[in-house]
Every structure is written in C-alpha cells, then in structure tokens.
Amino acid sequence: MKTISNAAGTFLTGTAIADAIMEYATALWNQRRIAFVDIPFVNGQGVIERAQFLIGWANQIATVSSRAIGSELREPATEQNLRDEAKKTIGVINAQPVETPDYTVFDTFDL
Numbered sequence: 737m738k739t740i741s742n743a744a745g746t747f748l749t750g751t752a753i754a755d756a757i758m759e760y761a762t763a764l765w766n767q768r769r770i771a772f773v774d775i776p777f778v779n780g781q782g783v784i785e786r787a788q789f790l791i792g793w794a795n796q797i798a799t800v801s802s803r804a805i806g807s808e809l810r811e812p813a814t815e816q817n818l819r820d821e822a823k824k825t826i827g828v829i830n831a832q833p834v835e836t837p838d839y840t841v842f843d844t845f846d847l
Contacts, residue, residue, distance in 0.1 A: 737778075737804045742797040747777035747787050750809035754799045756818035757791060763825040764792025771821065776811050784809065 738754035740747045753775055764771055770792035779785050791797060 737802045737808060738799045739802050740775075740777075740797055740799050742789055742791075742795065744787070744789050747775070748779075748802060748809075749775055749777045750811070750815075751801075752815045753809065753811060753818070756815045756822070757797070758799055760818045760822040760825070761791040761795070761797055763822040767825055768793045769825065770795060771825075773818065775814060776809060778806075778809060782806070 737748055738751050740749060740754050740757060757773060757775065760771065760773070770790050772788060773791055774786055774788045776784050777787050789795075
C-alpha cells in the first residue's frame, strides 16, 4: 500500500494504483498538461472510498510506502486506464511539421 499526498490531503491506496498515478502525473507534467483522476482509497476507519483530484502540471503529489492495514487495495481497470493514459500522453507531440520555406520571397540585400 502507498499513501498519495497532495494539496487536498493524504490518501491510502494500493501500490499499483499509486505507481500508475505517478507515471501518468509525470507524463502530464512533461507535457504541461493536467488531468482529473478518480481512485479508490482506504479512509481512517478502513472503509474504501473514492477520491477525485487533479494531477500533472503545477499539481504536486508524492507517494510514500505504507504498511498494509489489510489486503492490498487493487482496482485493475483503474490501474490499466491510468497507465494507458500515461502512454498516450507521452506520445503527444505539440509541434506541427514545417515544409521547407521558400526563401525566394525575400528581397536580397548586401551586408
């Protein structure tokens, strides 16, 4: 299990979920983008709830390993979705291809 800390608080979640969030957040950070994520977490009473928050550009988060209170919290669909989104984000290219410019349109001049 790992805790995820951000401006909203600290959330105890599964290791694979936390690692996938960090992977996605890093990909978003590198692209100067943000995303909204929804994850399960274990509250202070041991009940599984959900947290929604922004990750990515200018949204700092940290994860810390924690001793498991019970069994490891897993949500394979969420883990896979976060990793898929990270892979798609890493592949984003904002630049557009440029054709070779036509320099003949400029006047010539002497230096």
